[in-house]
Amino acid sequence: MFPEAGVLAPAVTAVFTAVLTEGPISRVALARRLGLSSGAVTKAARPLIEMGYLEELAATERTGPGAGRPASPLAIRADRELFVGVKITGDELIGVVCDLRAQVRTSAHRRLPVPDPDQVLTQLGELVDDLLDSHADYRPRTRRLGLAVSGDVDRTTGLVRYSPFLRWRDVPLRERAEKITGLTVTVENDVKALTTAEHWFGEGVGAESFALVTVGAGIGCGLVVGGRLVSGSHGVAGEIGHVGCDPNGPACHCGSRGCVEAIAGTGAIVRQAREATGRPELTLADAVALARAGDPPARAVFARAGDAIGSGIAAVANLVGPARIVVSGEGLSAYDLFEPHIRAGFQRQAFGAAADCPLSIRPLPFEEWARGAATVSIKALVDA
């Protein structure tokens, strides 16, 4: 919640969110966009301007017949508050400082020898200190820290119920991170955090529905439907990695067979490349190098993986029909090997007009996960 405000009226939240994600925007356009009267918009904007979150830009001169009063668009004052975001992986912490529009001001990493919760929290405290001490401006303007973790996360309580890559169970991450950093902490699943960032500040801006598919050790998916992140009534949603696409495919760690992740996750690719080449010591980098050099068995492994991802994405398009889909993730550093096969699998399996859904396929810049974590803490400003 904003520091100076009590409980926010829904109109204040709506105006803030719309200006943040779609501004600068005039009061008239805001009123139309939100279905509010222009009086209600003016009233809702006032405390946000007083608190310094919004500002009025200089009026744009409008001339010509039919032009009304010059409009003074409302804009976010992006430097009004800063946010720290940290992604916790099994072997590394990645941290950023962002402004209100999730623009990265600085970033830093720390290697993690072991993802033991005690060690991670000590390192997290040091990383946050490093980030906030890197500029005299940062610490006084920062009150919030967003954390992103893969696995089953209870955002409401900040409890990490289960994170397979970290081997964590029931770690009260928010509570412990608040104690160490003194900041207000938000914890979210990493794919959901990244989806929120893309929905608010990336290709998903303004989309009623939107999907982000992440390709890496796991294959994940964040879904926005009706403008809201889908979280699943039973705590599971977006598990595109476990859509079954080949009953005779490789065994999956989930107990089934031929899941997208069992064919296209990083581990699966290495395993299949070792089998295909007969070289049991092959690494992912070796497999990528072999495939780029034109080795047919290695190329076939990436082709099959891309096809499985495309087929899984088509399931998302056929079932939910998002306005657009972004495919990203650290696995897409081998983008060139995947892309044509993702598109081919998608086109083959997308039904009718579902094939019209635009697909952006691109690698994920290094700090994006941490920026996603920061975005969740920006969102917490208005969610509280």
Next chain:
Amino acid sequence: MFPEAGVLAPAVTAVFTAVLTEGPISRVALARRLGLSSGAVTKAARPLIEMGYLEELAATERTGPGAGRPASPLAIRADRELFVGVKITGDELIGVVCDLRAQVRTSAHRRLPVPDPDQVLTQLGELVDDLLDSHADYRPRTRRLGLAVSGDVDRTTGLVRYSPFLRWRDVPLRERAEKITGLTVTVENDVKALTTAEHWFGEGVGAESFALVTVGAGIGCGLVVGGRLVSGSHGVAGEIGHVGCDPNGPACHCGSRGCVEAIAGTGAIVRQAREATGRPELTLADAVALARAGDPPARAVFARAGDAIGSGIAAVANLVGPARIVVSGEGLSAYDLFEPHIRAGFQRQAFGAAADCPLSIRPLPFEEWARGAATVSIKALVDA
């Protein structure tokens, strides 16, 4: 829209919908449920009571310490208005008259020799007349007709863009049906209509998210997320029939291979049963009889089909996480042959807690499709 009201305030729509689907319910419970003040509920209910859509039930006596004023729950007057619903299939019209709570008062059918639009509309006019003339009460109380058609339907304009089973393209069904019947007509895709009926009056009542899967000539799915029917940004949603589940499976009419529908649709089952038994004249009824008599090849065809449906349903649960899923449709007249395999395929492929999603698997009573069509015309009362 209600005949006597102008544009309805959102609170009136919310109160009407909540009492219709969850009533009888006290004003206090309504206020809590809708996040309205009890004054706002009283104000919103007043015109609905005056128009005869709602009534106050006798106060239930509350005794004991802490009991407040006796509560007078609000209830729907189900016989205030009647609705006709008709499902149009390739060879038959199925019609019902329903009350406001979608309870069927009477039903009737007409065989269709050819699904030519002119003939269908003539027959439709006669069927509606038969239905409304079957009781002196019906015609004076009926203003609305809902039509359900498989395929790509534009609900806003009432245009049937493409219906493969009817072989219709761009038929302005609403306009033509209004001319012939004199009623206010709503046109909707049949699976969506059935989903609305189940969400408002069936197992989906009160669910934030919900899925209905229909098994028959096609395999369809209606999805409710965040309380609203998902329609897909590109006009496609719920196409569970074209989730790919076996790259080596049979060719599908969509151009791909191993789609759920290519394995489990009625036509696919007949085709596979003919191949498996070497009897090219086999009908669906023959295949069902053979399988029920224990014939292993025929049983294997239903087992594989059930498994493919279960795997497709798991994709819905893994991606969207509905609170519950109902599986129904005329194909489930062979319920006994499908059910264990649907459950096994679902359990194998559902990821983690997604397997907790309750699955109801049941045959679809004859008039349910038509009742779905009527429900959409009930919904149009408040959607207008």
